Amino acid sequence: MSRFAAAFGKSAPALVCFITAGDGDTAANLDALVEAGADVIELGMPFTDPMADGPAIQAANLRSLGAGTTTHDVFKIAFEFRERHKDVPLVLMGYANPMVRRGPEWFGSQCAAAGVDGVICVDIPPEEDDALGPTLREFGVAPIRLATPTTDAARLPQVLAGSEGFLYYVSVAGITGKQQAQIESIEANVARIKQSSDLPVAVGFGVRTPEQAAAIAKVADGVVVGSALVEICGEYGAEAPAKLRELTSALAQAVHTARQD
Amino acid sequence: MNTPLNSFRNLPDERGHFGQFGGRYVAETLMPLVLDLEREYRAAQADPAFQAEFDDLLEHYVGRPSPLYFAPRLTEELGGAQVWFKRDELNHTGAHKINNCIGQILLAIRMGKTRIIAETGAGQHGVATATVCARFGLPCVIYMGAEDVKRQSPNVFRMKLLGAEVVPVTSGGATLKDAMNEGLRDWVANVHDTFYIIGTAAGPHPYPEMVRNFQSVIGKEARAQMLDRTGRLPDLLVAAIGGGSNALGLFHPFLDDPTVKMLGVEAAGHGLDGDEHAASLLGGTPGVLHGNRTYLLQDEDGQITEGHSISAGLDYPGIGPEHAWLKESGRVDYTAVTDEEALDAFQLLCATEGIIPALEPSHAIAAVKKVAPTMPKDSIILANLCGRGDKDIFTVAERLGVEL
Numbered sequence A: 001m002s003r004f005a006a007a008f009g010k011s012a013p014a015l016v017c018f019i020t021a022g023d024g025d026t027a028a029n030l031d032a033l034v035e036a037g038a039d040v041i042e043l044g045m046p047f048t049d050p051m052a053d054g055p056a057i058q059a060a061n062l063r064s065l066g067a068g069t070t071t072h073d074v075f076k077i078a079f080e081f082r083e084r085h086k087d088v089p090l091v092l093m094g095y096a097n098p099m100v101r102r103g104p105e106w107f108g109s110q111c112a113a114a115g116v117d118g119v120i121c122v123d124i125p126p127e128e129d130d131a132l133g134p135t136l137r138e139f140g141v142a143p144i145r146l147a148t149p150t151t152d153a154a155r156l157p158q159v160l161a162g163s164e165g166f167l168y169y170v171s172v173a174g175i176t177g178k179q180q181a182q183i184e185s186i187e188a189n190v191a192r193i194k195q196s197s198d199l200p201v202a203v204g205f206g207v208r209t210p211e212q213a214a215a216i217a218k219v220a221d222g223v224v225v226g227s228a229l230v231e232i233c234g235e236y237g238a239e240a241p242a243k244l245r246e247l248t249s250a251l252a253q254a255v256h257t258a259r260q261d
Numbered sequence B: 001m002n003t004p005l006n007s008f009r010n011l012p013d014e015r016g017h018f019g020q021f022g023g024r025y026v027a028e029t030l031m032p033l034v035l036d037l038e039r040e041y042r043a044a045q046a047d048p049a050f051q052a053e054f055d056d057l058l059e060h061y062v063g064r065p066s067p068l069y070f071a072p073r074l075t076e077e078l079g080g081a082q083v084w085f086k087r088d089e090l091n092h093t094g095a096h097k098i099n100n101c102i103g104q105i106l107l108a109i110r111m112g113k114t115r116i117i118a119e120t121g122a123g124q125h126g127v128a129t130a131t132v133c134a135r136f137g138l139p140c141v142i143y144m145g146a147e148d149v150k151r152q153s154p155n156v157f158r159m160k161l162l163g164a165e166v167v168p169v170t171s172g173g174a175t176l177k178d179a180m181n182e183g184l185r186d187w188v189a190n191v192h193d194t195f196y197i198i199g200t201a202a203g204p205h206p207y208p209e210m211v212r213n214f215q216s217v218i219g220k221e222a223r224a225q226m227l228d229r230t231g232r233l234p235d236l237l238v239a240a241i242g243g244g245s246n247a248l249g250l251f252h253p254f255l256d257d258p259t260v261k262m263l264g265v266e267a268a269g270h271g272l273d274g275d276e277h278a279a280s281l282l283g284g285t286p287g288v289l290h291g292n293r294t295y296l297l298q299d300e301d302g303q304i305t306e307g308h309s310i311s312a313g314l315d316y317p318g319i320g321p322e323h324a325w326l327k328e329s330g331r332v333d334y335t336a337v338t339d340e341e342a343l344d345a346f347q348l349l350c351a352t353e354g355i356i357p358a359l360e361p362s363h364a365i366a367a368v369k370k371v372a373p374t375m376p377k378d379s380i381i382l383a384n385l386c387g388r389g390d391k392d393i394f395t396v397a398e399r400l401g402v403e404l
């Protein structure tokens, strides 16, 4: 069974945690997330021009690049994570240019060698899948697609075709870290997607608190939290692991027990 | 117009690709909008009423056709080919940018959009966008790098006079590419009512094609005017390149005229041998940014590096994808000139022709200065004088050590 199938096949919904690679002591921060109950890790690849991100993740990208993080460093972090955590799915998330810079084959082979399970590329829609998708599939790495409130019924099949691992439902039309969507709209959209696909659906964008996470966990297979964790990395530096552990435990508790009542 | 099979004028393909360049590299949230925009643009193209309104505004509001001007004293000074200029600096608002803004705002209105956003570097596209928004009574938000807000204060004030809200962007290097990022962020968050007027022939399909087509009025007029005045086509076209819209506007209608050579002029800043230039084609490599695959200034990890040019309008680390393709196909030649050379050309045009050019076309003039003497006296160079220099007098004064 793939690591995704195992993580989303548990009896409770999954908590998906995002932080940016190279923003602080990433190994220690990742360990804190896993130990506190994260089921899936999304590791952000820093980029100079994160067009779909709000201020928190933009700042994390700049901190990471300012500290000199390279693509090799990102893969080293991933490789070492995989050595320490055999079973936790690891997803690289980022923008097309750093991924295709040395050619898709180079990127796909590095992902496979580092034990990366999936890749989310924000700015490669299904229309441009050629740029990366076929190579990832060849290397056994799942291209994880995004569906959004603007992805209408006519378009959804195209998004789902070629999606692997899980589907990431972006709950708001907007950038990361901003407002949260109405739970009714999330519920309806997740149900719509699940009618056409067997993939697990994780919901993200704007989820900050255990309460919000619990509400979403009632209607989706997974909940993604990013900006709130990234802000902790920025604010607490070397002290971040303890703070990340605190928030992640609360989020995990909320997500894992959401369906029990 | 019918184009032959082996035409240089029949791209992009239906996916918006110019060979390996172009495309629609945008977040899923924007993808349905970009498709919708393409549909609406195709409908507008097929609608004679749309074209009629565009033409009418260009004539009576912008002041087209712009003159085709033979520059006798510059020609004599350079001692070679005849130098002619397409005078788009005489347009309302002082540059070619307004041609595109008229087209896009008509499309926005047709699509029922009620709010306009745009990015700007030098402020010329921002001013042109604010102008058409005032003309049509639509609210307008202009994103501008905080550095550029400081460098281009007269244009910031112009935009405000025209009723635009100017938002200084502090992320990244706080220049044009960061303003474009912020424009895209606004667009994803306001997809239902907002139209993004992109200012150059870049961005996701259909923008590169659409902007090129709106700007092609430059080349269509120039081609007819040249035939009318001289009975022949020019031997060489020259235009400056930031994102590439004025150059494509001039070049595109001539692409299938095999005797017409073309030269695109990038900004070499302090020189192509260092990092401080904005020559994406000559000093960059292919990559993906702002919705399309094209040549970029980037490092080995694909991180985008900052461009530099004395001209804020050329200071962009990418270039429209059609230029990337025209370079690879060999149809158009590309060169670059330095800040110094552009400044010299700026002064030369002032002194010989009584025309103060913008720093962007000063790059084209600098290239003309180099090639004209190598060409016979009966040959014709046509350069795009795409903007006037009023906005640049402060920058030039500072460089010349003059206090205003």
Ligand SMILES: Cc1ncc(COP(=O)(O)O)c(C=O)c1O
Binding pocket: B095, B096, B097, B121, B122, B123, B124, B125, B199, B200, B201, B240, B241, B242, B243, B244, B245, B246, B247, B312, B313, B314, B358, B360, B361, B386, B387, B388
């Ligand atoms: C007068 C003028 N020319 C040229 C440019 C560069 O843009 P493009 O290459 O799209 O013509 C600008 C951009 O601001 C401009 O203001």
